[in-house]
């Protein structure tokens with residue numbers, strides 16, 4: 001983070017350093033550079049060999065709705081302290097794959113182990129060879145043992161049978177979708193694993209930050225609740241149309257992703273010699289094949305110079321203010337929580353709907369939120385996905401209770 005903030009005002013917003021013998025790094029916080037990497041010169045950059053070696057061996061996702069229901073059922077009694085972040089992490093995993101019964105514990109343990117090691121490997125690059133991968137490979141085997149029977153069973157279905165299932169919204173899963181255009185069990189396993197790993201922490205981390213901020217701004221909670229009650233009502237499950245109509249809720253989620261993009265740091269490896277724009281009156285920055293270019297939506301989205309001046313409608317960019325979105329739209333490439341270009345997050349629409357759904361169910365039921373942790377001790381903890389370092393300990397106060 002200190003490195004990302006290093007370029008002085010007026011510089012090209014990029015710094016460069018080298019780890020001998022051959023690893024050159026560029027770290028940028030310039031929207032034009034990010035645009036160049038992710039779209040204009042997309043073919044010049046890839047995820048890099050470390051990333052590909054990590055994602056070689058993988059698996060699933062099946063049903064969504066279950067998780068939402070189990071989350072709602074686990075909400076605490078009015079006024080009781082609950083670690084909301086832990087609950088959200090469990091719920092988003094439930095929404096995708098998690099088996100029930102005795103397999104459950106082994107699955108979650110393996111999933112956590114695989115993800116933790118992946119994060120360590122990425123964070124330690126280029127010194128990742130020192131990381132012990134024994135548990136990692138064991139974890140992958142456990143996950144595979146769970147998912148492969150589902151993949152194989154699905155592949156016994158003919159294209160016509162899958163098409164028939166597709167006519168029913170309820171029975172058709174992501175697995176059927178994959179099986180309808182690829183018959184290779186390994187490819188299907190990899191796709192499922194990719195979606196599962198990409199979707200859990202990001203989707204759990206974002207509402208965690210939202211609750212964290214909302215606990216500090218009771219007036220925003222009240223305004224959200226008012227919007228939900230007048231649009232959806234106090235008990236009914238929201239429909240897709242309801243969710244689309246909740247403008248303030250959408251702004252609140254955007255504001256959360258602006259201050260706390262779930263993937264705060266990212267990188268690409270140059271696949272060939274190329275350049276990044278130097279800006280008006282400056283020569284381009286040379287990037288050589290094999291160089292790593294790191295960029296940070298987190299730092300970029302907090303750059304004051306990219307925002308309009310502070311006014312009554314537009315709060316300081318470092319302040320959580322969903323209201324700003326009523327009169328302001330970020331310029332393209334200056335708001336990138338889901339990345340951009342051909343590798344934009346495929347789960348973007350799904351996750352925005354899912355998070356809105358979560359928020360609606362809680363806002364319907366609870367009229368007030370109280371923080372039960374130590375504000376001062378909280379840190380922005382970023383492995384690959386960012387979360388509040390101490391979770392989100394809160395008490396929720398049910399409507400109609402003292």
Ligand code: HEM
Nearest residue numbers: 195198199202203206262263337338339343345346347351
């Ligand atoms: C708040 C929630 C989420 C955020 C902020 C988010 C953000 C991102 C970002 C920044 C990337 C680009 C990573 C890169 O290329 O370096 C990405 C990729 C991806 N996301 Fe998400 N994501 C979220 C939820 C989800 C969910 C729920 C799913 C699945 C249902 C998902 C599936 C994927 C997949 C499969 C990729 C890889 C796409 C590719 O490389 O071609 N994401 N996401």
